[in-house]
Amino acid sequence: MLSLRHKDIVCQQAVELVTDYLEGALSRRDRRRFEAHLRACPNCTAYVEQIRITILLAGAIDAEDLTPKAREELRDLYRGWRRE
Amino acid sequence: MAGNYAVNGRPEGAGFLLRWRPTLRAVDADVEMLALLRDGDEEAFVSLVSRYQQPMLRLARSFVPSQAVAEEAVQDTWLGMVRGIERFEGRSSFKTWLFRILVNRARSAGTREHPAAPTEPLHAVDPARFNDQGQWADPVDRWIEESEQRLDAAAWSPVLKAALEDLPPRQRQVVLLRDVEGLSNEEACAVLGISVGNQRVLLHRGRSQLREILESKMGKR
Ligand SMILES: [Zn+2]
Numbered sequence: 001m002l003s004l005r006h007k008d009i010v011c012q013q014a015v016e017l018v019t020d021y022l023e024g025a026l027s028r029r030d031r032r033r034f035e036a037h038l039r040a041c042p043n044c045t046a047y048v049e050q051i052r053i054t055i056l057l058a059g060a061i062d063a064e065d066l067t068p069k070a071r072e073e074l075r076d077l078y079r080g081w082r083r084e
Numbered sequence: 085m086a087g088n089y090a091v092n093g094r095p096e097g098a099g100f101l102l103r104w105r106p107t108l109r110a111v112d113a114d115v116e117m118l119a120l121l122r123d124g125d126e127e128a129f130v131s132l133v134s135r136y137q138q139p140m141l142r143l144a145r146s147f148v149p150s151q152a153v154a155e156e157a158v159q160d161t162w163l164g165m166v167r168g169i170e171r172f173e174g175r176s177s178f179k180t181w182l183f184r185i186l187v188n189r190a191r192s193a194g195t196r197e198h199p200a201a202p203t204e205p206l207h208a209v210d211p212a213r214f215n216d217q218g219q220w221a222d223p224v225d226r227w228i229e230e231s232e233q234r235l236d237a238a239a240w241s242p243v244l245k246a247a248l249e250d251l252p253p254r255q256r257q258v259v260l261l262r263d264v265e266g267l268s269n270e271e272a273c274a275v276l277g278i279s280v281g282n283q284r285v286l287l288h289r290g291r292s293q294l295r296e297i298l299e300s301k302m303g304k305r
Contacts, residue, residue: 010218015208019288023269046224047209053227053235054295058263060237061244066134077159078129081166 009037014044018051114178122169133162136179140186143260146253147187148194157190164189176274180267183275208292227302240298247297255290258283263291 009017014037020026021034038045066074120128140161144154164185172181215221227235248256248264261272262283273283 010214011220012209012211012214012218015292016288018208019284019291023284023287025284043220043224046226050224050227050295050299051291054291054298055263057235057237057240057244057298058248058259058294059266060241061248061264062238062241063135063138066130066137071130071134074130074133075126077162078126078166081163082124 009033011037011041011044011047014038014041015047018048021048022051115174118169118172118178121166129166132165136182139260139265140183142248142264143183143257144186144190146256146260147190153193154190157186157193160189160193161186177271179265180271180275183261183265183267187275187277208288209296225299225302243298243301244294247294250297251290251293255286255293258286259290259294262287 014034017026017030017034021031026034038048114132117128117132121132137158140158141151141154144157145151148154148157161182165182168185172178176184213221248259251259257276258272258278261267261275262269267275269280269283273280276283278286
């Protein structure tokens with residue numbers, strides 16, 4: 001993604017590195033720079049936290065249950081398939 | 085690593101996640117179900133379908149132009165599963181195997197046209213949010229300090245679902261598999277047939293957009 005030529009990174013670069021960071025895909029050097037930036041920057045720390053919460057909320061999307069009617073139809077379907 | 089992020093990386097003090105996604109823990113249950121299913125157990129079939137029907141419909145919908153076609157692809161997948169259950173060797177997780185069947189069916193059923201490929205923003209965050217030095221122009225909100233009610237996962241579910249539907253299909257596919265279904269990056273790549281690097285780019289854009297939509301609904305800004 002971004003290559004970090006300079007020693008320090010700025011916020012606008014940091015936000016582009018968040019996924020690589022969470023995926024463990026940054027080089028050791030870039031990870032150190034990223035983490036150093038986070039330690040010094042409450043805004044980017046809050047941003048990473050927002051991304052983590054986004055992921056958690058996505059993982060908590062509720063699964064709707066099937067209606068009893070849908071279940072009955074499934075049983076019929078399954079029986080039909082097994083007979084074929 | 086990030087594949088397990090949703091399990092291991094729960095932020096400290098985050099008491100907000102009131103409902104945890106059951107499918108993350110459903111792997112062992114699947115193995116039992118499969119044994120029953122091989123014996124033709126009806127209830128095992130119904131139980132598997134109720135667990136995966138919605139996730140599969142959501143994923144199928146990102147490949148095909150209508151809900152009806154998505155439903156057909158999903159039903160086709162169930163039939164394929166019933167017929168192919170003897171061939172499932174357990175080298176991948178059942179979920180990965182199932183989603184792969186689905187993606188194959190959905191692709192051949194749909195080959196969704198992309199007349200004007202949706203414009204995918206190249207920036208994780210709107211450049212206007214930064215000053216000339218590339219620093220945040222305004223403070224970033226700390227969501228976690230907000231009231232627990234505001235971050236009640238169940239309450240945010242409809243917002244997330246709507247936001248997911250707004251993502252470009254390829255981003256949506258990756259976010260669904262990784263963040264909603266909790267697949268590892270290898271599994272998601274296997275299901276979609278894409279490279280790890282490509283997957284990461286799509287995930288980055290998708291997550292960034294979801295965050296932005298959540299932010300817009302969090303009240304301020
Ligand atoms: Zn920063």
